[in-house]
Amino acid sequence: MKLSAVLFSLLLIHAPAQAATISGFVTDRTSGEFLLSANVFLSGTSLGALSNESGYYAITGIPAGSYVLIVSYLGYETHRDSLSLGAEAYLRLDVTLAPTVLIGEETVVEADRNRDERLAQPGFVALQAAVLQELPAIGETDLLRSLQLLPGIQASSDISSGLYIRGGGPDQTQILLDQIPLYNPSHAFGFFSIFNPEAIKDMRLHKSAYPASYGGNLGAVLDVTNRDGNRNDLRGSGGISLISMRTMIEGPLARGSFMVSGRRTYLEPILAYIRRRVEDIPGYYFYDVNAKINQNLSYSDNLVLSGYFGRDDLNLETSDDNHFNVRWGNSAITGKWTHLFSPTLFGNFIVSGSDYASRLSANFDGTEVLFRNSIRDISVKGDLDYVADDQHALKGGFRATGYRFRFKRSFNQDDQLDLRLRPYVVSVYAQDQWQALPSTSIRLGLRGNYYSERGKIDLEPRVSLSHRLPGGLRLKAGGGRYHQYLQLITTEGFSGGDFWVPLDSSVEPGQAWHFVIGASWDPAPNYRLSLESYYQRLGNLVVVDNTRAAGADETRSEDVFITGGRGYATGVELFVERMSGRLTGWIGYTLGWTRRQFPELNQGDWFPPKYDRRHDLVVSANYRAGRWTFGCNVIFATGQAFTPASARYELRESARTGIREDYFLPTGRNTARLLPYHRVDLSVKQDFRLFGRDLQWYLQVFNAYNHRNEWFIQYNTEDDGITTADVVKMLPIVPTLGLNYEF
């Protein structure tokens, strides 16, 4: 309650000064879509704003006079307006921006160094759907796989779309779709993410030191926004790849728009055909559907209803008595009301519900093994943006989420584990974006979380600072404290059928401190160079205790996890980006260290997790020549850590005397490295028209020179007593053909 009081005090103490105000929405001219994070500023001043999640901006505290208002957004023509404002004037100015070809001629959109504030936040990355679609991929464009090409983000394997960001695993990254948390963002055991590229409008990633408006996890936040739908024309787009078919339709609807997109594999008939000839081939499919309706209730009110539904299902029946089935899926539905209380006070309010279910069952000769996880949550969320004056942009809000968890494990009809919990989390936050000096911006934030199982409030201060120097150089720093109350149980090899478990009062929630310092520099209009160093200190980490006796009476978190872990991740990231022109792309390099320590693991010694990588270099480039686009990714990284066997010994297999078994004695955990990882992906695309439709065919070649990177080591004992260490390799060259279409 104290936090709420602080928030409202902050809102009240900044009464608007006697000066002019400009506000409005920034939208795409062709589709009417709201544009997020568009940069709106008055040329020659330090006055400006970014459009918020609903495309709304407000600039206040403007002295009377004449100005040039500039609105810029990457991939759009820059908008300019000459304005003359009197004292206390209010101007409502909605701006529409016309899209340009992001990778067309080398038109420099704006030479002013103010033009794009987005990278001024430490650890922040923003990508538009158009950028994603140009990157070479495996099978089809995939958001999470594309993100793996950025510095500080790694993949665990060629088949995984899981994100390992700045030393944190996928369990430490919160993934939001239209502000709703998704518990399992993968299809096909991690091969693809659930994000349909046709539906994505915008993606914002906070790699660390994320602001007070987010919370609930120790690492990063990926905030994905789907398209609202075209307000002007009925249109559609889609694609056919070797794996799936996807379609998106959008158009005007009453006083707004709608968007529906769907994607489904068509592997089933292929697998069924193979199954007729080869035994033990499973059946498998996935699908996902996104839908959104967007309605303007009045000039100041907008209502959005959106939903996501996705499923994966794998089934293997080897006989009447033996089967194996895994299925999982997310469903989420959201209602969002945005309201303009005044030109400088904007609010959005969300009611949402989501349902995640994961089930793994197997039956071996009548003995059933079952893992079942379900999470249902209902959330109420509100955010207020208030532009107090020319120096302070305040933001505050709350979120209350009630969960219903169940994690059940049974063996042979016996419920060995049946965790049921109904916790809730209430969070409030306040944040001030303070333009302390014309060249210095400070963001101060405080978030408070009350987790019912913990019974106390965790306070999380957040701060970031950005200082602009002459010559396009910007210094930035940030930090904050973070807590995590839900724990993911997954594997590093595959990420299908993940299980989430809330921590109860028997285990302290994970906590982290983030610190980031860096600089960005625009040496030329089209280029940006960014250098960042990060340090994250982690405490109260947990890991699943695999050594529990089956059937143990596990009803509390302390029965499921090894607790008391700590760790750190530190590193430096270099990012050089060419943002527009015929040739676009980036060079990213990360030098990093990640370590963990648990009293009950590795004899209490520190160890690097499997995904710790000293060096990680990615070059990603696209070159457009007329209707042709050529893409290339070059990746070179330190090999992942693994635990080698140091000795062999024989010992009993069971409590009964008799059979003796071969065992390997490991060295310290993850003391050796796989060979360095390297790979080149190539793509070529051609736009063409057929029957009056815009089409594009593409050929993508994953791992173009067929280098089989090492995945893991398997030790085997041969009949002659010799031990062999077999290196299991990752994917070979994988060419894929596909077609994208618009109608």
Add this chain to the structure above:
Amino acid sequence: MQTKTRKPPYIPGVLAVALLAGLSVLSSCNGERDPATLFGPDERVTVVVDAVLYVDRILPEIIVTRTRAANIAFTEEAAAVNDAEVTIIQGLAEYRYERVGHLGRYLPPPGSPKVRPGTEYRLHVRALGKEIRGVTKTPGRLSFDEVVIVDETSMEVLDRLEPRTTPRNQVVYREGLMEVRFDPLDVEAYQVVVLDREADDEVSSPPLEARDGRLALPWFAIGSSGEHEVEVYALDRNLFDFLRSVEASGQNAFGFGSLAGDTFERPVFNLDGGIGVFGSASVGRFGFVVLQEDRSG
């Protein structure tokens, strides 16, 4: 403010050459690695002890071996430690073991007593210049109250078996669940071993917890019809720690964990100066004959 820049005409050519050069350099990094680099530093001189005491049986045979480098041939002869001093101590009594044969096997002195329930025993081994010590407290006696066949859904008792070895115990394959009931002991877990007397085969379970003194026996442990025997072992802490941790210690990179990485982890041995197990167990058993399931209906 809008400006237009022209890129130098040589840039695409330079990029193409750089790409081709990069590709050729990377593809040349395709060599096979030396297999020796896949093994860690040798740990050859670690003493391995295998000793489990069974309640109400005489002191058991103890096997003393050594670890061998992981990438060389492993033979019982090469691993055996034949010059160890092995002693079991209970209270003030010491039982010095004698070597038998050349495979690191040691037997207790003649006339050694039976292992007592709920009693502390200590192990002392001197081998390869090292001293290995361990302590175990034996579990209480395990005796079955009853063995029943219950309905899989209602858990209603369908049939009762004799809680001892007898050919009169006849069960139809996969007809109901077989459940053994007993007074629970103060132990961490139990292990079930199913012996197929006709196929001379055995299947052992992971350590199981028996809530309310009940254990359901999985049908997949029974591979054929005929005479079977079930042994249930009540495990002391040492044996439980070893069995649970060696079970979880996978030998590849897949891990069912989240933050810590893979699970190829050193098992919990509870021995000072060496590795292996010095534990104790009490045992209960019963026998039955499995009849083929009736598929006519």
